[in-house]
Amino acid sequence: MTELPTNHNAIEVVDFRKVYGSTLAAAGISFSLPAGTVGALVGPNGAGKTTTIRALCGIIRPTSGMLRVAGLDVQTEPLKVKQVVAYVPDDPPLFETLTVWEHLRFIASAYEVEDYQQRGAELLTQLNLDSKRNALASELSRGMRQKVAIACAYLHNPAVLFFDEPLSGLDPAAIRLLKRTMVERAERGATVLVSSHLLALVEDICRHLIVLRHGKCLFSGTVELARESYAESGSLEDVFFRVTEEEDVG
């Protein structure tokens, strides 16, 4: 994993704009996320969460603005960025004719992971996928497909992990497991950005909160700061509604 100095921002987004035809998906978004942190990127449907994550991974080009991941400029060093990040989309595209284990082998060869056999086996056990090791992707349930994508993401020890709505297809045991592994990764120095509209589900693992709406960043800071600023004793959901309501009034 790429070593980052402590107190370093693993993710920096400055005035990010993305225009699709006549749709302004990102209207000048700025935020940062310190290394070794689990951050939540929250907001209603259409807020710009997926657009922001895809731009941070170098999958789409920004219309303007600056995006840095693990100290690398996504626009000028896209290949290096791809080497140090993992992206788990909400509906992961798998190779339908490859087995679960063949997916891990493919990722290992793409990222030159030498000791993948042991780590791959451990990940399958951890994710309760042992019995599906030789199953084709086309034979897996939605939750299992997500778990395969998660195993692939973890296999190459990325410095920065992006999860787009990762909890939606998972059962409660898998959700608990995923949350635990995200925290473990962060404790070992990785940075995790999770997008979700299910606020309560990220409440207990995220130290940092970024709230988007209509392509704008309404709040970026620690969860404690969000609570202090917007809700006396409420849940993250209360904070979220307070932030977005304020924007309506303004």
Ligand code: ADP
């Ligand atoms: P979120 O992930 O918060 O639900 P998105 O980033 O997916 O939001 O979408 C933000 C806005 O950009 C929406 O209005 C959406 O319809 C639009 N959008 C996203 N992707 C595309 C695309 N490929 N082409 C055109 N419009 C898009």
